[in-house]
Amino acid sequence: MSLWVILPVSLPVFTITGIWVVYVMALYNQHVCPVNNWIYNESCEERLPQQRGPVFCCTLDNIPLISKCGTLAPESCFFSLTCTTGSFMVMLIGLLRYAHVIEKHQNCVLNVASLSTGWICAAGLFILGIFPVDLVKVLHYIGAGVAFPCSMLFVSLQSALTYRLAKTQGQYGVAHLRVGMALLALIALVLSGAFFVQESFVLQHASAIFEWIYCMLIMLFYGTFAFEFRGMSRDTLIILVRGERLQNFSSDSKPKSEFHSISNHHQPEVLTIL
Template identity: 55%
Template sequence: MTAWIVLPVSLSAFSITGIWIVYAMAVMNHHVCPVENWSYNVTCTEEMPRPGFPKTCCTIQDIPLISKCGSFPPESCLFSLIGNVGAFMVIMVCLLRYAQVIEHSHHCWLNTSALVSGCTNAVGLVMVGNFQVDHAKSLHYVGAGVAFPAGLLFVCLQCVLTYRVAVTALDYWMAHCRVALAIGAMISLVFSGVFFIHESFVLQHAAAICEWVFTVDILVFYGTFTYEFGSVTHDTVLAGLQHVYQQHHLHLHHHHHGSGIVLGPGARPSALGTGSKGLKSPGGSSTSTHLNCTPESIAML
């Protein structure tokens, strides 16, 4: 087991706990109405806030969307912190998962696409966390429009990759669980979008609930990477870095010479992505069988 198993668990626990604390603060500060409230009014007269109690008169501006919960201080400060720290941990998880799949000789466009979509999700989270909806609406909606679809794409691609690298029955059970989470995320995101565009109070409230379900679902999905990260070692990271380094030099070689890689006398093609090797369960805790990383394996002109 490695210390990396703490990363996905921390991402899920920190983010889920944090957004619910933000929600509780917003309710207690009368910035939104509680989730269990389904009664809304067109307008409300000014009411005296009762400390420790939620609002009794709610308008459409008080619907507890996640973004609305983090619009005003002091909860907006915590909301920004969660967005920034969560985005950093998302990028770390995506990079480690990318390297781990590379290590298992499964380099493909799906893995690269998953890395790009995960990092795009992180960028959207930063925008959502730092541009509050009531103060920078356009930028906030751009961030949400980037973060939500990118997050959904990431989990869908990871479902496919989980099946591709699965070895044991437990690996396949993990893949099945991730498919269930991905389906739940897709359904909740679609319903959230459909309900959000209506002006009905009830549908707007339903959109908020679907948004909460989607967010928690995605965060739980990230937490499932604890299963694989028990086998991550420094060689896993090196495998990912080596691949990025090779791809960079391939790009430079094509750009300057237009002829790709030329193998020198006696050189052997890289084993990356094409060579066969014994695989262990991606969720195992023993040391992985690593890639051939000897520098003489490729001669580049």
């Protein structure tokens, strides 16, 4: 088994753990209300960090959206670290997956499109991570507007690509798994976006919950690349440099070897005639 399998496994472990740590820190510092809170008010006499008591007064500013959890210090530092590191890992996994498809099969439009959308998603994740929503709202929303749709497009393209390349029963099983995760992620993304623009406090809180579900599903989808990465070799890295399958080079050299074998076969006959 290749050590490259650690990379797709470590991405969901690191990012999911990271965003939950950010949530716990924000909850401890009373920057957001807990996810099990469904009661919100138009306004409060005191801001949430100044409140004391078992029951807190929450407004829309305290809804536990992932971005809201990582807005204020000190959790904002960990949120930026999680997003920037995760974006780099997303780019690396997408690039290695692109080369692995070329190595084991051949390049295609789906493979190129998946690489492009994966890298665009990583760029959006990087932007929303370094620009907090309450401080630089426009850039944060631009990053989110890029990362969320592109991540959905990436998992959809990868699901289709997995079906196209599947040959064994196990590979078809992985394809079924990815399609199921992609469908659940699509439902969570649509519901999160639809509820987010509503004026109802309950629906906006539900939007935050579906956002958490969507992000965890996307990260777990990246973890399924461990099935392909366990068979990865150093030839995959060579393909990244050469840009094509190694078999192409061996096939180009085949006529030359056949020519030498033919010439060596007829050489004794020529000597006999002489």
